[in-house]
Amino acid sequence: MPKLLLFDIDGTLIDSHGAGGSAILDAAEEYFGVSRAKLPSLQLAGSTDPAIAMDVFGHVGREPDREAVFGFLDLYLTHLTRRLKAADFSGFMLPGVVDLLNALGQEKDAHLGLLTGNVRRGAAIKLGHHGIFDRFLDGGFGCDHHDRNQLGPIATQRMQAATGSTYATSEVIIIGDTPKDIRCAAAFGAKCLAVATGDYSAEQLAELNPWRTIESFADVPATVKLLLSEV
Numbered sequence: 001m002p003k004l005l006l007f008d009i010d011g012t013l014i015d016s017h018g019a020g021g022s023a024i025l026d027a028a029e030e031y032f033g034v035s036r037a038k039l040p041s042l043q044l045a046g047s048t049d050p051a052i053a054m055d056v057f058g059h060v061g062r063e064p065d066r067e068a069v070f071g072f073l074d075l076y077l078t079h080l081t082r083r084l085k086a087a088d089f090s091g092f093m094l095p096g097v098v099d100l101l102n103a104l105g106q107e108k109d110a111h112l113g114l115l116t117g118n119v120r121r122g123a124a125i126k127l128g129h130h131g132i133f134d135r136f137l138d139g140g141f142g143c144d145h146h147d148r149n150q151l152g153p154i155a156t157q158r159m160q161a162a163t164g165s166t167y168a169t170s171e172v173i174i175i176g177d178t179p180k181d182i183r184c185a186a187a188f189g190a191k192c193l194a195v196a197t198g199d200y201s202a203e204q205l206a207e208l209n210p211w212r213t214i215e216s217f218a219d220v221p222a223t224v225k226l227l228l229s230e231v
């Protein structure tokens with residue numbers, strides 16, 4: 001049976017060194033004319049882009065209707081692209097990511113998709129910056145729903161359409177770095193491999209009872225074995 005492996009992006013595959021958060025604040029300043037210093041700190045880790053945008057709308061007292069939220073996110077994507085291109089941008093791929101994707105790419109029973117709060121274009125911009133967006137066939141994205149817990153079935157359906165395979169929920173593994181990834185997996189009965197390369201420690205993640213917790217992907221053979229294990 002093929003395994004469906006759905007990867008989160010920020011804190012799991014890459015660290016964009018604050019480019020995403022900065023681009024949201026750039027967009028807030030341009031769209032609403034507010035100073036970033038006036039905004040409270042935003043809950044970014046694990047949140048979808050529309051949820052973050054709706055949070056900003058709430059802080060400035062504006063109605064977050066769908067058209068306005070996506071207009072705001074268009075502006076965010078322009079700033080994201082600019083920030084990633086900046087000479088002093090120091091984002092990076094997390095340990096073992098390239099080797100892990102190469103190794104999984106050799107496994108016919110590993111089907112790679114994304115499950116991320118980024119809107120699809122944001123995912124393409126962030127992963128494309130590191131040349132790894134085309135490693136993933138499809139997935140669920142923040143533009144599909146502002147509630148991450150709704151994205152599992154959407155990602156699974158898209159991957160089924162892309163591969164022609166059918167995945168039992170027990171064969172779906174969500175790989176992510178935050179409590180929100182763990183809850184998202186639990187919301188549709190999938191497993192979660194929690195990886196402590198983001199803002200949360202392995203201990204903090206393990207407290208939420210994901211299927212497995214690892215420090216990083218640095219041990220690539222062990223990670224591949226774990227992801228393809230029958231347990």
Ligand SMILES: [Mg+2]
Nearest residue numbers: 008010011177
């Ligand atoms: Mg993340």
